[in-house]
Amino acid sequence: MKPYLLRYHRWLTLAFALPWLIILVTGLIVSFEPMLMDRVFTGRSMSLASVEAAMAKHDPAGKANTLNVRAYDNAISLAEGRGSAPTRIDLKTGEKIAASTSLWSDMFSMLRNLHQSLLLDLKWLVDASTIAMLISVGFGIFMGWPVMRNTLGGWHRMVAWGTLPLLILSPLTGLALAFGISFTGPPPKAEGASVKLTDAVKLVATKHDLASVYWIRPMGGAM
DSSP states (O other): OHHHHHHHHHHHHHHTHHHHHHHHHHHHHHTTHHHHHOHHHHOOOOOHHHHHHHHHHHOTTOOOOEEEEEGGGTEEEEESSTTSOOEEEETTTOOBOOTTOOOHHHHHHHHHHHHHHTTTTOHHHHHHHHHHHHHHHHHHHHTOOOOOOSSHHHHHHHHHHHTHHHHHHHHHHHHHHHTTOOSSOOOOOOOSSOOOHHHHHHHHHTTSOGGGOOEEOOBTTBO
């Protein structure tokens, strides 16, 4: 069976090499964003007063229900739900950020979309590529234990076996995320009226520095 497994392993890898490369590189870059959001790492702080002032100035009617915070850009964005154009605000100046201005968060957002759907609504291809990666790893495992040789093939096998947990867990957990599989149960059903965004910001700020907040938005009938 080994010659057949090697052939399938090789052709499957060649067929999905390009999407794999895009998914792996973009995933690697996006994985650094939590470090930029970590106050221990950056030392950044964001006061409730500055966020409230920005919200009052750029959303006086209180229509926004979504707040995105990107402390590493010293910026927040307000939106009125999915599909609406967000208003980006520079917290240093309190002014609206021009649409032509590029921020680090824009790059991370673009790379995240590239990672999840290749920017072309090709989520099915990303899912298929991830499944193909797991199948290819399975073929490699059944080809037997590696033999240490100072050749390209020898190093390929040793590195593959040495990083096997990552090669399996990374695409496997990615598929779980894509299909909504989680180790946690559904959130408790919200009772009563949904909290307004302005009130939610105040509640969160009582326990957390707003620089460590990723977003506040409606989900499952609750804020």
